[in-house]
Amino acid sequence: KQEVTQIPAALSVPEGENLVLNCSFTDSAIYNLQWFRQDPGKGLTSLLLIQSSQREQTSGRLNASLDKSSGRSTLYIAASQPGDSATYLCAVTNAGGTSYGKLTFGQGTILTVHP
Amino acid sequence: GAVVSQHPSWVICKSGTSVKIECRSLDFQATTMFWYRQFPKQSLMLMATSNEGSKATYEQGVEKDKFLINHASLTLSTLTVTSAHPEDSSFYICSARDGGVGEQFFGPGTRLTVL
Numbered sequence: 043k044q045e046v047t048q049i050p051a052a053l054s055v056p057e058g059e060n061l062v063l064n065c066s067f068t069d070s071a072i073y074n075l076q077w078f079r080q081d082p083g084k085g086l087t088s089l090l091l092i093q094s095s096q097r098e099q100t101s102g103r104l105n106a107s108l109d110k111s112s113g114r115s116t117l118y119i120a121a122s123q124p125g126d127s128a129t130y131l132c133a134v135t136n137a138g139g140t141s142y143g144k145l146t147f148g149q150g151t152i153l154t155v156h157p
Numbered sequence: 158g159a160v161v162s163q164h165p166s167w168v169i170c171k172s173g174t175s176v177k178i179e180c181r182s183l184d185f186q187a188t189t190m191f192w193y194r195q196f197p198k199q200s201l202m203l204m205a206t207s208n209e210g211s212k213a214t215y216e217q218g219v220e221k222d223k224f225l226i227n228h229a230s231l232t233l234s235t236l237t238v239t240s241a242h243p244e245d246s247s248f249y250i251c252s253a254r255d256g257g258v259g260e261q262f263f264g265p266g267t268r269l270t271v272l
Binding site: 043073076078083084085086091093125131135136142143144145147148149150 | 162163189191199200201202206224233248250252258259260261262264266269
């Protein structure tokens with residue numbers, strides 16, 4: 043059964059700092075990996091999607107990498123801003139077993155960027 | 158593109174009543190829709206997968222007679238929480254996919270509170 047782990051569970055940084063969020067998964071049979079942002083009481087906003095054949099994706103100040111063989115992904119946020127404060131979720135689309143085609147989510151990292 | 162809506166965005170009901178939540182794909186045909194629930198400070202847990210025109214597939218531990226799912230068209234899926242109880246209070250989120258194992262697009266969620 044796929045398990046997705048995110049470290050750290052919470053992170054508090056001063057504005058302007060560069061930061062890295064980590065995601066690991068136990069089964070490398072995946073189609074893709076997505077990073078989402080969730081504000082309190084709101085739905086999910088998709089940030090980046092990396093296909094299993096890709097190594098990284100970039101969007102603005104965000105850069106996500108994927109090492110499928112080692113079961114790891116990182117989300118790099120450059121020059122953090124208070125508006126980046128949210129919960130960041132990592133999820134993989136499974137390519138095998140009974141979870142084929144389904145997303146498995148990590149528990150999330152709660153990010154606080156203080157002015 | 159790839160917009161998914163949910164209605165209502167929040168609902169409060171009395172214990173014992175049934176509540177219907179709608180999930181619509183606005184600009185694409187969703188062959189598969191997924192229903193998730195999220196408890197406070199927890200991640201998303203998949204409840205069931207529905208394919209247009211066929212019965213939903215429920216995850217282990219989810220009562221199919223309590224959470225009725227209908228996916229009668231390529232743009233609409235409904236989740237009915239029957240005889241709701243306070244422990245059913247949660248944030249329910251749907252997602253939709255237009256085929257294959259590509260990206261899932263998420264709705265904004267529905268906050269259900271059962272008194």
